[in-house]
Amino acid sequence: MEILDSDILILGTGIAGFTSALHASEASGKLRISMISKLHAMRSHSVAAEGGISGVLYPGTDSKEIHAYDTVKGSDYLADQDAVELLAENAPSEIKFFDHIGVPWNRGDGGKIQQRPFGGMSSPRTAFAADKTGFFMMRALYDEALSRENIGIFHEHFATKLLIINGKSIGAFAFDIATGEEKIFRAKACIIATGGASRTFGFTTTSYSTTGDGTAMAYREGIPLKNMEFVQFHPTGLVPSGILITEAARGEGAYLINAKGERFMADYAKSKMELAPRDIVSRAIITEINKGNGLKEEDSGMEHVLLDLRHLDKNVINVKLPMVKELTMKMLDLDPSKEPIPVRPVAHFTMGGIHTDINGRILMADGKPLAGAWAIGEAGCVSVHGANRLGSNSLSQCSVWGRLAGKAAADYALHYNGNIADERSMMDVASAESARISSMLSSKGTKTPYDIRERLCAEMDKNMYVFRTSEGMAAAEKAVLGLMREFKDIYIEDKGSVYNTNLRDAFETENLLTLAYAIIVSAKPRLESRGAHAMVEYPKRDDSNWLKHTLVYRQGEGYAISYIPVKITRWKPEERRY
Amino acid sequence: MRASRYMIFLYAAMIGVPLLLLIYSILTFAGISAEIVYLRILIAAGLIIYCISAAIEVYSHRRAAAAKGVFPVSKGEEHLDSGRSKGREVKFKVARFDPKDGKMKEYIYAVKADRFTTVLDALLKIKSKQDATLSFRYSCRMGVCGSCGMVINGKPSLACETTVFSAAKGAGEISVQPMRANPLLTGLVTDFDDFFAKHKEVKPTLFRKDETEKLEAKEAYNQDAKETAEYLPYSYCIMCGLCMDACPVVNTNPDFLGPQALSQAYRYHMDSRDEMGDERLTSIDKLTGAWGCEFAGACSRACPKGVDPASAIQLLKADIVKNEAGDIF
Structure with a gap:
């Protein structure tokens, strides 16, 4: 087993991972930084981010304070307000940073970077590069990283275990998907930036790769996951594939209409209409469908409403929303300037994640930091989005905390004294993991990972969707526990070592089971409706009992739940009206 | 050459x-x-x-x-049970590379497809229901990550953007092969190492003299919409490799940098924010660089994102000549 040494290991090569790598690289040319991706590094799911990145570029009628307030209100008051202020404070310079590394921002008069309206944002403060913002940011980051000699990129390596020895993070165990070789990535500091877990659902906007591997690995090591019950359902997933139709479409003026042709949002959010926060719009759509005001797509049997762009200027579609047109033309043979687009709410973002402090340092259940470990981007939970994220805050979160963690990890690695870890204990853990992989490969079971994954997704789509009930969640818990037992009887048909995606799929399925279970057991006790967690029996927010973050962590073979207070600095919780 | x-x-x-x-x-x-x-x-x-x-x-x-x-393809396996899902049955002939003996083998599968089913959906159905040993790359399934490039019915395509019905047309049959420009790894998976190395070789980074300002940005650089338009059409490259696969020169001369890397050289060369000067141009002023292009135009036809590498390369040649002429006079 090869041991690869570096100062900083970054798991995941999305916007958060790459940003942290660049800032660590800049901190000192002496630091050796390794990044590993289970894909080719430039193909991470961040490429699919469309609408833009928030940040007040032009104070005046708008301000950082209003950005922070909108975010807190959007979060249904579950966001930590000190973290939100940090986001609003630093987001504008992140947009300029991306200008400096090559993002082709849409520009207006005199070359000023344009900003567009977004859901829950009271002023236009979302910078954008057409509707491929995430893609352009990723390409700029990847290309910038190529120019830095102290960043090493390991494409197509799949990490299966975090190496934590004596309460200290010392890297990760991974295998090279292309060859099957097992490797130990030993590092003084480790940053987890492996993204969200929306693939726990079948109907989702996210890439097939969005399986929350880092979050699941952290859970297996006893690290708490925070606020996992809050899964964002984006209002406009394309029927039947779930592909994202960006909120920017509504930002540029598109309407949501039901089968009767009515702009039904008037009944749910009179002043913000289609630009209310996502949790509210998603509930409105499902309510309309439940009232019988939806339409049905024949082949898939999916019920939906319509997103109407027909009244938009063709130039707006071509310049600011080209991808919407490209996607609907290629996938549905539908021209959005002639026909409305069939959409329904779709799993999109994991508000929860690995428990961290305001600087992205991983915290254990006792509130103490895990030495040498950070979690950022969608994998981490500061929490800055609380119970519901506002659109375009995710890209600013990724770069703000990417920068913080990159610099902090660099500082930590530069001041590191002594050996990284006792080599023997490290080899013991790695050998045990290697044995686990071998036994999975040679297992004579009967179940395929695909069958288990398909049933898991169906269960989550059915019982953990936009509206939840106690009964449904209990059924989901039972079903997932059953699937976890079945997973022990797994069979890997592909026995090869070269690019064995069958084996990778089994590990991903295992991670999805872990995270689905964490979502369900975090959601079950929360007997209120807050942000994206809407319970039919408890339709109101209950601040006296539930204004707190959920922590779930592994305890033996079972799990434990605990709660920590929300940090409230300036804005007392009040009723959310839009 | x-x-x-x-x-x-x-x-x-x-x-x-x-x-x-x-x-x-x-x-x-x-x-x-x-x-x-x-x-x-x-x-x-x-x-x-x-x-x-x-x-x-x-x-x-x-x-x-x-x-x-045209790979020499021997017979592999047939899986003709497409399951009971709705839709029309389509036959897939998948040419797979077997790393054990270094040979291509043709596997035949039948998949039920409806008007929404993409070739990627079909391959995933095959993998999950019929044959878990089939390997291929994929991720976003919405044409932006660049993973699923392959040759579908002889045409370099993204599997996620190609619907089964449009590919099958009347024939009711679809052939799928790995890309030809890269070395084969297994199944439909090819090795991108050289491809990435070529991309890196053209210095595809926005170069600034003041490195510190780059990372600690105070103000945005000046660039108006017109200047953005100069390089924007070339910035849509998702690095899928299909242009390289289509290029007749890449396929006969592996040293040729090829349309992907060269179009990206042009993208950064034309960005008004870039301060690299002539270094990038000089580095591609060679027979395996811009001059290797014979302007067949296959790259531009293959690009699923509408990038036009062929024009980028001719414009690069023009700029190289302009530069050299400037040196002489």
């Missing part, structure tokens, strides 16, 4: 014609007219030779590329 045997005529004509033209103009200038008739005939002959040998050259490249594209 691997030149075909006709190249000698091409080069002879390339040098001969301008030389004759030069002599012709000198003679005209000197008022000598007797030999001019013969010279005209010679020049015309030279031009004809040039055209014929250039055509042969391009043709031989294409034929070599095509020959490389």
Whole structure:
């Protein structure tokens, strides 16, 4: 087993991972930084981010304070307000940073970077590069990283275990998907930036790769996951594939209409209409469908409403929303300037994640930091989005905390004294993991990972969707526990070592089971409706009992739940009206 | 560079014609007219030779590329139980590379598809229900990550953007092969190491003299919408590799940087924020760089994102010449 040494290991090569790598690289040319991706590094799911990145570029009628307030209100008051202020404070310079590394921002008069309206944002403060913002940011980051000699990129390596020895993070165990070789990535500091877990659902906007591997690995090591019950359902997933139709479409003026042709949002959010926060719009759509005001797509049997762009200027579609047109033309043979687009709410973002402090340092259940470990981007939970994220805050979160963690990890690695870890204990853990992989490969079971994954997704789509009930969640818990037992009887048909995606799929399925279970057991006790967690029996927010973050962590073979207070600095919780 | 045997005529004509033209103009200038008739005939002959040998050259490249594209394929397995899902049954002939014996084998599957089903959906159905050993790359399934490039019915395509019905047309049959420009790894998976190395070689980074300001940005750089438009069309590259797969030169000369890398060189070269100067241009001023392109245009036709590498490369050539002319005068 090869041991690869570096100062900083970054798991995941999305916007958060790459940003942290660049800032660590800049901190000192002496630091050796390794990044590993289970894909080719430039193909991470961040490429699919469309609408833009928030940040007040032009104070005046708008301000950082209003950005922070909108975010807190959007979060249904579950966001930590000190973290939100940090986001609003630093987001504008992140947009300029991306200008400096090559993002082709849409520009207006005199070359000023344009900003567009977004859901829950009271002023236009979302910078954008057409509707491929995430893609352009990723390409700029990847290309910038190529120019830095102290960043090493390991494409197509799949990490299966975090190496934590004596309460200290010392890297990760991974295998090279292309060859099957097992490797130990030993590092003084480790940053987890492996993204969200929306693939726990079948109907989702996210890439097939969005399986929350880092979050699941952290859970297996006893690290708490925070606020996992809050899964964002984006209002406009394309029927039947779930592909994202960006909120920017509504930002540029598109309407949501039901089968009767009515702009039904008037009944749910009179002043913000289609630009209310996502949790509210998603509930409105499902309510309309439940009232019988939806339409049905024949082949898939999916019920939906319509997103109407027909009244938009063709130039707006071509310049600011080209991808919407490209996607609907290629996938549905539908021209959005002639026909409305069939959409329904779709799993999109994991508000929860690995428990961290305001600087992205991983915290254990006792509130103490895990030495040498950070979690950022969608994998981490500061929490800055609380119970519901506002659109375009995710890209600013990724770069703000990417920068913080990159610099902090660099500082930590530069001041590191002594050996990284006792080599023997490290080899013991790695050998045990290697044995686990071998036994999975040679297992004579009967179940395929695909069958288990398909049933898991169906269960989550059915019982953990936009509206939840106690009964449904209990059924989901039972079903997932059953699937976890079945997973022990797994069979890997592909026995090869070269690019064995069958084996990778089994590990991903295992991670999805872990995270689905964490979502369900975090959601079950929360007997209120807050942000994206809407319970039919408890339709109101209950601040006296539930204004707190959920922590779930592994305890033996079972799990434990605990709660920590929300940090409230300036804005007392009040009723959310839009 | 691997030149075909006709190249000698091409080069002879390339040098001969301008030389004759030069002599012709000198003679005209000197008022000598007797030999001019013969010279005209010679020049015309030279031009004809040039055209014929250039055509042969391009043709031989294409034929070599095509020959490389047709893998010797032996019979693999048949999985004809497509399950009971709704839709029309479509037959998939998948040419898979087997790393154990280094051979291509054709596997046959039947998949039920409806009007929404993409080739990627179909391959995933095959993998999950019929044959878990089939390997291929994929991720976003919305045409932006660049993972799922492959050759579908002979055409370099993204599997996630190609619907089964559009690919199958009337035939009811779809052939799928790995990309040809990269070394084969297994199944439909190819090795991108060289591809990434070529991309890196053209220095695809926005270069600034002030590195610190780059990361600790205070103000956005000046760039207006018109300046953005100069490079924007070339910035849509998702690095899927399909242009390289389509390029006849890449397929016969593995050292050629190719349309992907060169289009990205042009993208950064044209960005008004870039301060690299001529270094990037100089690095591609070679036969395996911009001059390797024979302007077949296959790359631009193959690009699923509408990037036009062929035009980028010709514009690069023009800028290189402009630069060199500037050096001389």
